[in-house]
Amino acid sequence: MNVFDIVGPVMIGPSSSHTAGAVRIGYVAGLILGRPAVKAEIHLHGSFAKTYKGHGTDKALIAGILGMQPDDERIRSSPLIAKEKGLAVTIIPDSIPGAHPNTARIILTSAEGEQITVQGSSIGGGNIVINQINGLNVEFSGQCDTLIVLHRDTSGVIGEVSQYLGELGINVSNFRLSRSAKGGIAIMTIEVDGEVEPFMNEHIMKLPNILRSIALRLH
C-alpha cells in the first residue's frame, strides 16, 4: 500500500468497481482478441446486470473494448465512438451461475470472423479478475504482462514453455493451468514480472502442441 492507493486512482466515476473495473475487463477482452472488434455481445451478471445503466458499466465495458483506460474522458460517449468505429454492441442483462456479483461475459468478433469469449469480475477498488476465456477457467488480474497459451493437453508442453521463459530470465509471478478434458484443449495463463515481448509469443507459437499464444502487454 502506498499514498497513491489512498489518494488515487485517477478515474472516471462514479464507481471504482462498476466503472473503473469494468473498463479494465473490457480492455483485457479487447487485448485478447488482438484486433479491432466489429461485434460485441456483453452479458452482465448480478449487480452489473441490475445497476449498469446508473453506473455506466455498459459504457465502461465498451470503452475498454475500444482500448480506453479507466481515466479516459471519452468513456461517457463510448457507445457513440463504437458506432463510428463500426463496433456493434448488444448488452444482455443475464444471470451467470456461481459468478461474482460484478461479472461480465464478453463475446467479441473481429472483421476476420475470429471470436473469443472472455469473462471477468470486478472485485473492488477497480481491481479485476479474468476468470474464463472461451469457456475454460483462468485466473489473472490484468495488472501485469500475461501470456495466454492454448495447447493440446499432453506431456512436456508446460515444461517447454517455462524452460523458454527461464532461458530469457523471465520470472513467473503466477501460473494457472486449465483443461477441457484429459487430452483435450488446455490453457496456461502465465503472469510475469517485467514485460512480455511479441517475439516471445512468436517463439512459443512454434513449439510443438501449441495451438495459440496471446501476449497481453499491459505496460
Next chain:
Amino acid sequence: MDLHYDTLEQLLEAARVEDSTLSSLVLQQQAKEMECSPQSVFERMEHQYDVMTQAVHKGLEPGVISNSGLTGGDANRLAASISGNTHICGDLFTGALARAMAVAEINAAMGCIVAAPTAGSCGILPAAVITMQLEKGISKKDCVMSLFTASAVGMVIAKNACLSGAQGGCQAECGSAGAMAAAAIVELAGGTPDMIGHAVAIAIKNTLGLVCDPVAGLVEIPCIKRNASGVANAFVAAELALAGIKSAIPADETISAMKNVGDGMPSSLKETGEGGLAGTPTGQRIYRQLFGIDCDKE
C-alpha cells in the same frame, strides 16, 4: 527514520522528534519505498491535485447532470448563493461545501476524479485543500504536500479498519475522507502534530456509525450531500483542534471504534442498496423507476 503506518501516534511522534511536517516525512519515506526520487513522487501527487482542481471547476459550472439523471446542478446552486451573497456561512465554509459537491457531482456524471480514498467520498479532500489554497492563500506546493499527510491518515485507517462502504459503512468512506481532510487542513494552517491527532479523532468521532445506504445502489443519493457534510466535518474538527481543543479519546482508538462499529453493522447498511435511505418508500420508488425492476421480487 523508519516510518510505519500501523498507528497514527507513531507517525505523529516521528514528526515531533524530527521537528518536521508529517507530509515531508511521508514523502521521503514513500520515495524510498517506491524506489524513485522525492521530486517524482511529488510530481505524481501534483498531478492528482490538478485532476482534483479541474473536477472542482467543472463541477461548479451549470449543466452538470449525473449518468442516471437523478442528480446534478447542486454545486452550481451553492456557488450561485455565494456570488449572489445570499449564503449565510461565509465564503470559506460555503465555498468548501460547493467544491465538495462539485467533485462528487462530476463523479456521478462520469467525469474524471481522484478516488480519495474512494470514488464515493472523492469530493471531501479536494474541497478542503483547494479551499485552503483559494480562501487562505496557501501555496499550491503546500497544498500538494498536505495530500501526503492526508494519505498517511488514510493508510493508518486502511490498516486498522477499512476504507470501503461495503465493509465498514459510510463512516469508512466519508468519515475517513473527513479525517484525512482534517489532518491536511491542520497542517496547512500551521498546526502541530498533536493538533493533527486531535483533528483526526474529532472527525472520526463525528461520523462514527454513519451507514452506507445508497438509493438504487448508485453513488448519488445521499453520497453527494455527504461529501458536503464530510468537508464541513473536516473544517469543524480542524477548527476545534487548532483552537487547542483536545479529543478525550485518542485518534487510534477512534479508528478501532470505527472498525468495531463497522463490523457490527448489518449488511443491509453496507452498500447493498437495501436499508437506510435506500429502503425508504421514496428510495424504493426511485429504484423501480430507474431500472424497471420490481423490488418485492428481488
